[in-house]
Amino acid sequence: MAEALKPRYQQVKDLIIERISSGELKPADRVPSENELVVSMSVSRMTANRALRELTDEGWVERVAGSGTFVSEIRAQSHVLEVRNIADEIAARGHLHTSRALRVSRQHARGEIARALHVEQGSEVFHLLLVHHENGLPIQVEDRHVVASFAPDCLDQDFSAVTPSAYLTAIAPLAEAEQVVRAQLPNAAIRGHLDMEDGEPSLVVLRRTWSGGRPVTFARLHHPGSRYELTGKYQAREAPAEAGVIELENLTQ
Amino acid sequence: MAEALKPRYQQVKDLIIERISSGELKPADRVPSENELVVSMSVSRMTANRALRELTDEGWVERVAGSGTFVSEIRAQSHVLEVRNIADEIAARGHLHTSRALRVSRQHARGEIARALHVEQGSEVFHLLLVHHENGLPIQVEDRHVVASFAPDCLDQDFSAVTPSAYLTAIAPLAEAEQVVRAQLPNAAIRGHLDMEDGEPSLVVLRRTWSGGRPVTFARLHHPGSRYELTGKYQAREAPAEAGVIELENLTQ
DNA sequence: TATACTAAGCTGTATATACAACCTGAAACA
DNA sequence: TGTTTCAGGTTGTATATACAGCTTAGTATA
Structure with missing residues (x-):
């Protein structure tokens, strides 16, 4: 069966992930900038941007506006608080x-x-x-x-x-x-x-x-324990400005 | 202190989340399409696309190419789970x-x-x-x-x-x-x-x-470790009486 | 020397445009 | 009546362009 052609942004993601996984790029190393990816992979900057943004969401890299994109400390993560397929x-x-x-x-x-x-x-x-x-x-x-x-x-x-x-x-x-x-x-x-x-x-x-x-x-x-951690996020619903009381008052920090 | 102006895509997300949170939009309800958001919120389609795509990643909505965007069934559940855990x-x-x-x-x-x-x-x-x-x-x-x-x-x-x-x-x-x-x-x-x-x-x-x-x-x-553990519970909401099947494919056992 | 400024590069966001793939319902047809 | 076809709407992706804000390094200045 022929491998389905992946979207371009996914190809960019795969490339970065491969270079991190293989050890070629180590934590804190600089990842190619969007413009460098534009040239090296012949994609538009928006496509490179989407790839790097999703890699950020997934925890592979961290981005600093004005500075660059860097490999983050890779630790396997999962969401404790969501029931989710590993x-x-x-x-x-x-x-x-x-x-x-x-x-x-x-x-x-x-x-x-x-x-x-x-x-x-x-x-x-x-x-x-x-x-x-x-x-x-x-x-x-x-x-x-x-x-x-x-x-x-x-x-x-x-x-x-x-x-x-x-x-x-x-x-x-x-x-x-x-x-x-x-x-x-x-x-x-x-x-x-x-x-x-x-x-x-x-x-x-x-x-x-x-x-x-x-x-x-x-x-x-x-x-x-050395390579895995559970992460969870909690976001309060936004309280309407006029309604002073948030339902979560009884929660603590 | 003035609230920092949020990005346009975040404003779109907030609108949808507010309408889901308030109950105005219920699970399986149709969410405004990208083109409708283009008109109603005066954003470009790419901005509306980003908002809806992120809401998909976060579990608020599900998208079907060719059909539309619909309020997710599982969001409330995993959200409840998050809140309850904390x-x-x-x-x-x-x-x-x-x-x-x-x-x-x-x-x-x-x-x-x-x-x-x-x-x-x-x-x-x-x-x-x-x-x-x-x-x-x-x-x-x-x-x-x-x-x-x-x-x-x-x-x-x-x-x-x-x-x-x-x-x-x-x-x-x-x-x-x-x-x-x-x-x-x-x-x-x-x-x-x-x-x-x-x-x-x-x-x-x-x-x-x-x-x-x-x-x-x-x-x-x-x-x-010997005297402490974290526990979490997840309960599906009661299914509507007439709708027998719940779409929970993405959840795991 | 120490400070201030500037220019280049980077990310973040926003828009307009384009085409492909897919779904749905309505119209046309047998 | 039952089936097929098709047009329009919707999502998914990709590109080119633009500007704002931040960071950094190098330069000019005091």
Whole structure:
């Protein structure tokens, strides 16, 4: 299948991302200016501007009016406070590579898993274990259990092509989710998968998703503390000038 | 102080957001097309395009080439999630017991602090260092800097009676907040304050709060990984009775 | 030497224009 | 009636142009 022709601004983005990912451009290095991109890539300045602006939004570079554009400290990010597909998130950042599933198996739910999924001990569940990479470095171990009755064809999926998230979204509309974020020391297996230093903490997201009033899947997402952080933004709705009271008075800083 | 004139594209965004926030435009409603905005707001189509494109990125609307732009179903949800997270997490802080402030001082902003607060190196800031307890155990070290011009009487406050958060809310209404969550090993001082085991990771929340378009305060909140976790919940809104299918394709499990 | 000024380069925004791809509904047709 | 075609509206992208505001380095000046 022929690669669809990407838009010009995306080609510019890809070029910059490639040069950052490869190490050719390091943090704080200067990125070609818009006018330099106009010449080197034969695009208009507006196209170069859009490419660099989107790279700014995505956290690849930082721009200083009057000065230039510079590679930012690359730290993998995701939005804690939004429930969001990590595939989208990382696709937006460029080069996520999902390994072949280390393990896809049928199991009987025990202990924590059974309780989390609200099924009886011994009920049938599927277990997935994957490692996600970004820019060649492992960034997430996804350790997921799925209630078998929701995903009868789970074992047939190619989870290096379709993320479990995308697959699950297709079979069960998302209605409710809980997530818990923890800092903890990884066990040896996780530490190995994520290529972490000894003693380095991991950021763990536990996410349980419900559909139709029943738990569907429970995921433990492990990330290396040194290369991953969660970010969230909050914006108050703009208060009308005449209405003095903002609903958020009870919130604190 | 006159409100700085916003860019035209931001004015367009604000208009749409206001109409969605007020309920005038409901999910699935059609948003004015680019050409309609060109006429009604006297902007160029590219400016209207940028506004709508950014609103798409931010989840307010969804666009269908050839058809139109429509209010997104999921915006309210993820927005609710954002607000609830910060609200919950912060409401919880209201019930903590705060020790006497370990330190309240006037400082000159340097490095990271100056950058975070968008003030010049050497500008005057106040520094607070407090330890919060829950059930008799230390649960959070609050290491906070406040732009001095926002809090002239900061040094006179009794922060064992009024939390810094409550004080800051009083002087500067919360408009915008960013937070970053990290897992990392604490330094010796933090570890001591939190009574942590050697090698135990801490969950660190970096929170920057804005008011009136300017950063007001930057806080580093350290928590013991073994006794603290962040939780978030997401609940889909009730689906309209007649509409069975909710478009949540972009959400993940 | 130290200060002030200036010019060049950069980002940020805004506009006018153009064409392609896509969707929808209405008109034409079988 | 059922189907096809087509025109108009809409988004997506790309370009050329313009001006404002900021930064920096180099130059002129005191």
